Amino acid sequence: MGIVKRQGIKQSIVTYVGVAIGIANMLLIYPAFLKQAELGIITYVRETAAMLSLFVFLGSTELIVRFFPHFKSEENKNNGFLFLLLAIVTVGCALLTVGTLLFRGQINAWFGGKEEPLLYLQFVHLILPFTVLIAYGNMFQLYASNFQRIVVPTIFAELLPKIGLPLLVLAFYLKYISFEIILYGSLCIYGAILLGQIWYVRRLGQLHLRPDFRLLKKPTVREMTSYSVYGFVGSLGSRFSSEFVNFFLIGTLTNLTFTGIYTIAYSIANVIDVPRKAISRIVAPLLADKWKDGKLAEIGEIYQKSSLNQLLAGLWVFGMIWVCIDEIFRIMPNGETYAVGKYVVLLLGTARIVDMATGVNSEILSFSKFYRYNFYLILFMAVVHIGANLLLIPRFSLMGVAIATLISLTLFNLVKFLVLRWKLNMQPFTAGTWQTLLFAVVGYGVAFLIPSGSLPLLAVFVKTAAFTAVFFGAVYAFKVSPEINQLAEKAWSMATGFLKKK
Secondary structure, three states: OHHHHHHHHHHHHHHHHHHHHHHHHHHHHHHHHOOHHHHHHHHHHHHHHHHHHHHHOOOHHHHHHHOHHHHOOOOOHHHHHHHHHHHHHHHHHHHHHHHHHHOHHHHHHHHHOOOOHHHHHHHHHHHHHHHHHHHHHHHHHHHHHOOOOOHHHHHHHHHHHHHHHHHHHHHHHOOOOOHHHHHHHHHHHHHHHHHHHHHHHHHOOOOOOOOOOOOOOHHHHHHHHHHHHHHHHHHHHHHHOOOHHHHHHHHHHOOHHHHHHHHHHHHHHHHHHHHHHHHHHHHHHHHHHHHHHOOHHHHHHHHHHHHHHHHHHHHHHHHHHHHOHHHHHHHOOOHHHHHHHHHHHHHHHHHHHHHHHOOOHHHHHHHOOOHHHHHHHHHHHHHHHHHHHHHHHHHHOHHHHHHHHHHHHHHHHHHHHHHHHHHHOOOOOOHHHHHHHHHHHHHHHHHHOOOOOOOHHHHHHHHHHHHHHHHHHHHHHOOOOHHHHHHHHHHHHHHHHHHHHO
């Protein structure tokens, strides 16, 4: 777990810097300088494009990591693997473009009947170029992860949009640019991200664009095609069973004002998910190698460690958010209008914790010979998620989306837990799991008793400090996670060494 820990820590630091910037954007800049519908259309275009970007991969997202060990060769420049991936994504982009052109009339007719038709009709055409740029950028980022290098690609993917977009919003507020320039400027930002990802792959010495078909023998092609077909349908199901589709459904079934409110609630809850994303990106290539070598015991160890450490990080962040959620909305400009999403944060945060507590179960299934189970599970959950949303959004609006998300993620992870237990005799939980849950409840109880007062910023600092002290104090004292104790002892040693030098 050494390389996982190092790269995971670095990536988490970069991501949390991005999260800090994102929090400032969502809590201070966007609510102050944008109307809810304006924030809604920006989010709708971007998140719909992110949802569609997985479609243009045509199942090659899992292929990038799963089959790289078979093509990996410094001498033969990875046997044309990068060219193959680019070809697949290009075909996907071409298919999406044709589909968009064929149904352009129906798309415009649908959005022309919405509550805010001008905003929809003015910008919905940008979904296609956003999708293309996001797809290629994600492809190069995933490709770089094969070399256990995710920090620099994360800097491009996380920081550029979170710095560029608020600058555009500020320029709009100061009347230097029109609102439409925000969308077109964002498109340029994603173009810059793509160029940055390409540059980094080239710097790693891995930008091999020459085709090489020597390893594409019939059995290999058949296996890759089968895997890609399952991956393609599974990827679509994954999008439709996850929160990526929520923005699309809210914007399509309700209006852009609700989309703007949900954007803020989602962004607050999404902070919890950062450690899981970091661990997943680093662990995926390692799991592919472990499966290739048949090291089941090591896979089981990764499963349990990922579960415990994701749960620790997730509960810490969630506890800090929820203990001062009222203060967060008090600090936010126009916070009273966005406070409607308070319990959306609670439900989405709980869904995050469920997902993190069950470890890297999707990755383990995806790289195993049982990957078809993951495929069918994703399709099943897509039906559950979409069905729940269609049923609950008309009745409960924003809360309906959050309830549907909690239901689908809980069922999805429960079934994956049962499959891994049944097929591989693996399960993610240890005694540390239950200790972590207990310490989080105790920490929250202590912080909850602290009065809010008239200064919300001071209350946020005091409550989060109290929760952190109780939670991590107990985790360290009871040695719940060896990794956490090692990090704490190393940090203490560095601090005392620094003070002695002074």
